[in-house]
Amino acid sequence: MTIPNQKHANLYRSLVLNSGDAMYLFNLDGKLVEVNKQACANLGYTREELLALSLFDVDTEYKTKEKLLEFFSILNREKHYKQTTYHKRKDGSTFPVEVSISLLNENGNKLILGISRDMTDHVEAKQDLFSYIDTLEKIHQITLISKDIEKMISDVLNVVQEVFKADRTFFISSDNTKDQFHFPPVEIIKPGVACISIFDENEIANNYRQELFEKRKYPGNNTFVSTYSEPEENKSYIKDLYIKSEMIVAITITNNTDYLLGVHDGTKIREWSQLEKKLFIEISRRLEDTINRLHYYHHLKQSEKKYKTLFENAPLSYHSLNSNGNIVDVNNTWLKFLGYKKKDVIGKNYGDFLHPDWKHVFETNFPKFKACGYVNDVHFKIRHQKGHYKYISLQGCTGCHPDGTFEKTYCVFQDITSRKKAEDELKDSEERYRLLMKQSPFTVEIYDLNGLQISVNKAYEELWQIPKEITLFKFNILKSPQVRSTGMLNYIKRAYAGETLDIPDHKFTSEIEAGSIYKSQSRWLRTRVYPIENEFEKVTHIVLVHRDITDQKEAQKALRKSEGQFKTFVQRVPIPLSLVNITNGKIKYLNDRFLNTFGYTLNDIPHLDDWSQLAYPDPKYRKWVMDNWEKAVDYGIKHETDITPDIYDITCKDGSIKKILISGIVLGDDFLANFIDLTVQKNTEKELIAAKEKAEESEKLKTAFLANMSHEIRTPMNGILGFADLLSTPKLSGEKREKYIKIISQSGERMLATINAIIEISKIETNQIVKCISQVNVTELLQNQLLFFLPDANKRKITLRVKSLLPVDESFIFTDYTMLTSILTNLINNALKYTNSGSITFGCTKKNDLLEFSVKDTGIGIPQNVQKSIFERFTRVDLENTKAIEGSGLGLSITKAYVELLGGEIWMESEKGVGSQFFFTIPIKG
Structure with a gap:
């Protein structure tokens, strides 16, 4: 220990001599070198008398030099040491003390500094x-x-x-x-x-x-x-x-x-x-x-009438047991206290409701209770309906039949859980406080009345990344510039006045002396400050408990940034969006694209009713739209799936009418609707109808041509060979020659189409078809099929719809997009081909690890004799107007092959004159 100058030496000496704790400085022989005023006051000596003594004269523990050397060896290993002992006064009396001891080096001389605190009050307390x-x-x-x-x-x-x-x-x-x-x-x-x-x-x-x-x-x-x-x-x-x-x-x-x-x-x-x-x-x-x-025992014993009154109105829990210990009656307080219904307890054995450690106590003592006639303050641990246990204190007596034999018990009990807890807490409070300080995940600081930090826990050192010696007994919270500038000082003063307060969230920087090897840390804190009072209700200390919320503050900052980015994205997304409250119909949000597409602002349509009036001015059409949309939303809520999309004619603010595909998702009490403008697409579809009709007519001719494959192959072949022979006829006119050549050419083309279908089947049978696996959005695929076939269905006056769409998070699978599209296209196309009126419904559901697709129509149906071979090559339904829908019978055969290549299976159900339904499955994981 080095004293830099005389001024500081005098200051140091003054602090030591006037300290509130007794201080002793002695050498390795135990000779007292220096003492302060408090040491003299504690022991009843003058300073001169004490300096003439040694440690052996005032400490009852250290009576020999060997003990002192043992003590010195501990200080060589540890810088500081603390112990409890007894000091002896001049009058011979002793008192308990807690001594903190340090080893000092004074100009090469080793001295021991002891700081003692009188523990008499603590021991007496x-x-x-x-x-x-x-x-x-x-x-x-x-x-x-x-x-x-x-x-x-x-x-x-x-x-x-x-x-x-x-x-x-x-x-x-x-x-x-x-x-x-x-x-x-x-x-x-x-x-x-x-x-x-x-x-x-x-x-x-x-x-x-x-x-x-x-x-x-x-x-x-x-x-x-x-x-x-x-x-x-x-x-x-x-x-x-x-x-x-x-x-x-x-x-x-x-x-x-x-x-x-x-x-x-x-x-x-x-x-x-x-x-x-x-x-x-x-x-x-x-x-x-x-x-x-x-009191209650007295009333229970008075009469059955008094018992009944007590039973119905008693604030204590009451039950009655028969001779077997089974519950025959309980009151409402009993049921409310333990959370049961009466039907759950009547007839059950009382021991079944007790803690296992208490059950044998009941079984052993219940016969004694019946023989004695009463019990008083018997403790049990009884199970609550939710599974936890409560301590009760039970009193009771027995009732007898007129012949004196046992009838039942009359027992009341009260909850003593809190009392048990209070008693346990009273015994464990000191130990619990010590463990709380040591193990608490929160930072704890204790300050004395002068604002000096006198105790901190391990979490304090971990929070500020410093050993507690850096601030302990050095940092004064009342003199901290940072505490004053942040407004914390007012809360600290109120705590010293006896209040418990929560300090608003604040950022605090650790105050470390200049030149320290430790760096200051800045953390966001949530702090509670409360006083500690003595038995006279006087504040002796204050405690600050901090919770580090720095990560939470950073997360909130990042969240605000993320929310801003998301709002920008939603505002600028190229799809019209609206957010509507399901309960009250209030429109909460419209993005920029909505305004650009329809011209309406939130002031124009603050409510769903305002939107329906403007977007659907025709009353009949408006009613149909709103009913249809309400059913779609209810379905989405019930099945926790997206709102089924549908196309509506919407009147814009400028009077124009657009065809819009509306779909959406349910978000708690709101739904988010998105609008896809199909106006241009629908106009284009009208222009393509003529071409599509021609293509369909050509397809019908081709399918009719393949009605009987043996006939379809033989007929053109005979034409080719026959007319080829006729070309060699002598003196054949030019007109006939052209005619024969044309017949040969037509027969060749007819033959080529048949051969192409046979080649596709041949590729399948020789395993030359290669799968191309990619991620496929099944819901989007079904919606595309709907959009693709909807014009054809409308033309035929057939209702075409999709049902059982998958939730968004289950819509993505891995499979061959082209094959899956071809399968659905063939089945929906066949349904349209064989349906004259009614409806066609297709969709998809999840069954374990498979997706099951279905296509159902109300067409002509398939005769029973054809159903078993419907998936075989060249098989088709026999019709009266064969020319209209003739075909090779290879379509379903190719479809079946594609399904099996994807790892699934296909089957059908049909009734002639009623309709058909085709099913196929594919694995979710490809």
């Missing part, structure tokens, strides 16, 4: 606490086992007189209580004390009893304390009754003060401590609990 607990345990045992009421109260008063060293203790009930449930008045007077009883029938005692119940006020659960230095004019009984100090607490059973518990000291004016008051109140509460139980 701990002893008082143990006495407090021991007293309550004695009271508990008395009220638990006593069967005689008067003896129970007398035993309690004896304990009270012993603990409080009182001259008189008494228990008295009010006049109105006597009419209900009378406890005999009990008074214990210390032997050798000459005084009259407060229960004497004379004017003095009567006046005192009258004042106790009629004139005094006993607020809440507080004690009434009074002292009498001189007898007052209207209180002459003070001297005769031998009272100089009294402490009285009310025991309230009804809304009135029913009983009083009191102690008198007749020898001196006495100041009752806060701990004595709290103990006195707790004793009264134990008596109150016991009296409550006795």
